[in-house]
Amino acid sequence: MRIGLRTIKTAVGAAIAILVAYYMHLQYWPAAGIITVLSVQNTTKSSLRLAFFRVISTAIAFLIAIISFHLIGYNAIAFGVFLLLFIPVADMFNLQDGIILSAVLVTHFLIERSTSWYWIGNESLLMVVGAGIAIIANLFMPNLEDRISTYQAAVEDSMRAILENMSQQLLGAADETKKADLIKTSWDHISDLKIAINDGTAWTVRHNENQLLSENDYYRAYFEMRNNQYELLRQMQNSLEKIPATVLQSKAIAKILTQTANDLAEDNSTKDLIENVEILQQKFHVSALPKSREEFEIRAQLYYLLNNFHQFLRLKHTFYTIVASQN
Structure with missing residues (x-):
């Protein structure tokens, strides 16, 4: 059984939230721990966003609950009317994450048969303590740069393998079986490249979501550049498969x-x-000029391949001069 960092932060944070609420003499103090459990997220920014939207959701819920209880009374029908009104409003403003939590806090009004300022303050403080502890817990995030670097290495290894394979295809295979093997291997490497780019991009997004005071676009720009190069490599491989024989220019490329x-x-x-x-x-x-139609078609595909390869290199040069040089 593996206990991850998020599980540890959730458990410790919930315990601290309950203790803080208890020593603040808040009523229903265990609810602060539940709020923390529901508020710990995978990234720092997502935790902040969730806390912000839940505060808004709670304010709306309290307003609707006060009106419902005052008009109908503190009973199950009033609570049902509250939900009937609150849920559509929460959906309208994309506050679905706060529906359950706000409803639980409103039940405290129902139990106490009161929506006095004391109880509004009590429930608001439970929300502040629970969400606040969750935000503090989410400030402690692992450094993801080492993980991102492994995907960068995987991307570059795949690109090396692809370029080497393309070079072999241009030099010509001894037989059709060897040529087919080279083509299959090239597409396998291209598939591996796309997986590494996608995974690296996903972890880069998560890394940026943990940066509160500064945001470094280097990794995002890197994987975006590599993804554009991936598309060019696919086009180059398609061109290679249309070249049936080796000509003088093939060896140079x-x-x-x-x-x-x-x-x-x-x-x-x-x-x-x-x-x-x-x-x-x-x-x-x-x-x-080509001496035959076949040579013309081969050289046309080679020229197209070379232009795509030129663009492949230009993408990297632009990245290096604009992005990499700034870091």
Whole structure:
């Protein structure tokens, strides 16, 4: 059995909330612990948002309850009317998370047969203590940067494997079976890349949700850049599968793909690689015309692949110059 950090924070926070409410001499003091249990979230910002919306929800609930009890009396019918009015209002303002909690606090009015300022203050303080302890508990969050770094490493490993595989495809396979294996392996790596990007993005969102005073967009920008590169790699692989034979330009592109795989790193500006690709693009423009339709189609796909690869490198260069250099 594994006890996670959130479970520990919830248990400790609930106990502290109950003790605080008890020593403040609040009535129904155990309710403060329940409020804490319902208010501890996965991130700091989500806990703050939840507390804010629950305060609004509670205020609306108290207002409707006061009107219902004063008009109908302190009985089950009045409580039913309260719910009949409060639930649609809470739904209208997206305050569904506060419905159960507010209803429980309103039952205290029903039990005491009073909505005096004393009881309104008592219930409000229960909410403040419970939600406040939950917010304090959620200030203690683990550092997720190490976890995010593992996904960055997985992304770059997958990209290296993809580029190496593409290079092999450009150099030509000895037989159809080998070629089919290369294509399958390439798509497997592309799938792994997408999974790593998605997971890294999810943990980045969670990391940013724990930053109260400052928010660093570096990781978000990193995975966004890699996701755009992923789309280009998919297009490049589709182009490769339309190239039935090896031509002179194939070897030059294969060489630079291998070079990129070897130099692929988070802190590489790709400036030299971009210059090499642009030289290749110029050579395409000045090379002799194709001698056959097949060669024309092959070179067209290679040129399209090279343009996508150029964009692949440009994305990284832009990230490096604008985002990475600021961190």
